[in-house]
Amino acid sequence: MKLAILRSVRS
């Protein structure tokens, strides 16, 4: 099972 993580990073 493949997991992708979507997140926010401070730009």
Place this chain on the structure above:
Amino acid sequence: LDTFDTLFADRVIGNLLNRVDFCTACGSECIRCRKVYGMEPGTELAGIVSLPSPMPHLLERPVEHVPPDIPEHDVLLAIAVHEQVLLEILKQAPSFGLRAVVVPLETPDWISESARAQAHIICEDLGIEIAFPKPFCSFRPPANSVLGEFRRLFHIGMPDVSLEVRDRTITSAKVSVSAACGATYCVARWLEGRSLSENIELEVISRWWHSYPCTASMERDPELGGETPLHVAGQAHLGILSPWKSHVVDEDPLVLSPLGTMVQRPIPPEENRRNIEGAMRAVLATLETRGSISLEDLRGSVAFSPAILNMALLTLKHQGLTRTDGMVISRP
């Protein structure tokens, strides 16, 4: 501009990858308790896709903000991202092979109610499972679902710890599922060797879960029956003991009062101080914006019980931070 939480995702990623120096909760007492755990065979972190923060509150063309580098994957874990971009990605889900989505809400405002409704519709049309656990450690989907398989294989969601007990002493505490931030490993480590006869709810579970620390929101939420996500996370960890101490998890919010009516279950004493401090902050914040306020208006504008609010007001007055004139509260 909206800013988005970036820390929780870092904790979840650190926990999933089980980096050696990831957890520092026990300081010099670290026994590298996490080294016996690892990723299951057949599981893979296909990619970490980042959106910038802050971003404009309203995007005119959200599709233009979908990152080009999204890899093929079965499950998407979307942590505190812009909801319009998330919806666009969900619409494109078939091109990634997506089968299930988890959108954890450590704070109620990580996604709006309307976006949640839209996400449900998109996913239903595409045959994709979606969950919005609030907080993440309340995530316990049916075992035979894709989401259930995800919780089991990646070991994150509502905590599940197998305890071995001999003569009422916990001889082993093995984590099957941890809170996504990793707190459950720390709690389990300190449960080993302790007796079920001790107050391990407070001395071990609450203590280590709190000091890890849990970062779930302290905002009361009607969807949680007026509880805070933080409280729900704490209950999820106390549930580790439920096979052994069946009274620990009591989810019925109403109890029979001595007068024969059903009333809200009283708040456990150890939470009172925290709630009073929260109410004090809320009162000061209110006075910041409006100078003075009547007790009646204050009761309507902050979500604390009258008893907690009264204690907060007395404490504030005692500390000289507020002044009361009849029923009107103001700054000194």
